[in-house]
Amino acid sequence: SGVEQLGDMIAEAKTIVPFTGAGISTECGIPDFRSPGGIWTRYRPIEFGEFVASQEARDESWRRRFAMEEVFAAARPGRGHRALASLYRAGKIPAVITQNIDNLHQASGFAAEHVIELHGNTTYAKCIGCGQSYPLDWVKQRFDQDGAAPNCTTCDEPVKTATISFGQMMPEDEMQRATLLSQACDLFIAIGSSLVVWPAAGFPMMAKNNGARLVIINREPTDQDDIADLVIRHDIGEALGPFVGN
Numbered sequence: 040s041g042v043e044q045l046g047d048m049i050a051e052a053k054t055i056v057p058f059t060g061a062g063i064s065t066e067c068g069i070p071d072f073r074s075p076g077g078i079w080t081r082y083r084p085i086e087f088g089e090f091v092a093s094q095e096a097r098d099e100s101w102r103r104r105f106a107m108e109e110v111f112a113a114a115r116p117g118r119g120h121r122a123l124a125s126l127y128r129a130g131k132i133p134a135v136i137t138q139n140i141d142n143l144h145q146a147s148g149f150a151a152e153h154v155i156e157l158h159g160n161t162t163y164a165k166c167i168g169c170g171q172s173y174p175l176d177w178v179k180q181r182f183d184q185d186g187a188a189p190n191c192t193t194c195d196e197p198v199k200t201a202t203i204s205f206g207q208m209m210p211e212d213e214m215q216r217a218t219l220l221s222q223a224c225d226l227f228i229a230i231g232s233s234l235v236v237w238p239a240a241g242f243p244m245m246a247k248n249n250g251a252r253l254v255i256i257n258r259e260p261t262d263q264d265d266i267a268d269l270v271i272r273h274d275i276g277e278a279l280g281p282f283v284g285n
């Protein structure tokens with residue numbers, strides 16, 4: 040089966056780079072974006088320009104985030120996260136590239152510097168002007184008190200979750216590190232992503248073009264199945280469960 044073949048490829052590989060999307064966290068209770076019931080089937084994205092321009096958009100954005108807080112706070116690493124953490128501890132994985140913002144790779148045992156967050160992190164907030172960090176609790180308190188999303192106490196620019204919205208610049212350092220990792224690995228495994236959002240979706244092909252073998256694990260077809268060496272069209276927890284070690 041595909042999982043058996045994956046086992047052989049993992050055993051043969053020297054350097055494995057996993058690239059994860061929202062599908063790895065659905066078994067943890069966090070919805071993905073494009074499946075039935077996914078975030079973008081319920082909401083229209085608030086683009087960065089709107090967030091900057093409109094207090095109303097900022098308020099709506101924060102209301103959405105607070106509505107998700109119980110889900111994010113309760114989420115624990117799933118079998119996919121734990122399998123990757125085992126391979127990381129075994130020295131097979133130098134770092135994980137993720138589009139996810141849920142902090143679950145860190146929670147599974149990856150050192151923070153070994154989680155390349157292409158789309159940021161939703162477990163804290165940041166001023167879009169000066170970059171100062173804020174705990175979500177602080178934002179919530181201010182929001183409840185003032186009835187509106189707060190601005191930075193230092194520079195008075197809006198405070199946003201530390202995530203990357205559509206229309207927002209990609210983080211340069213993370214893009215650079217993800218590029219180097221994609222070029223240096225001999226096995227690249229795309230897990231739980233529809234592979235439609237760019238530039239993130241460029242990394243599987245970059246790895247492939249640099250000689251790595253490419254595996255895609257996703258229960259639905261993705262945009263890039265045709266360039267993969269192995270496609271495992273299966274539940275991630277089931278596919279990676281056998282690789283959860285100690």
Ligand code: OAD
Pocket residue numbers: 059060061062063065066071072073074077138139158203204205231232233234235236256257258259260273274275276
């Ligand atoms: P998507 O929702 O586009 O894709 C998630 C994929 O995971 C879907 O193809 C599902 O079929 C699959 N999936 C879900 N649960 C699964 C499971 N248990 N087992 C196997 N497959 C499963 O999410 P992403 O590709 O991560 O960015 O989305 C990419 C970006 O689009 C996100 O980072 C976010 C979003 O807009 C920004 O907002 C900038």
Ligand code: ZN
Pocket residue numbers: 166167168169170171191192193194195196
């Ligand atoms: Zn500021």
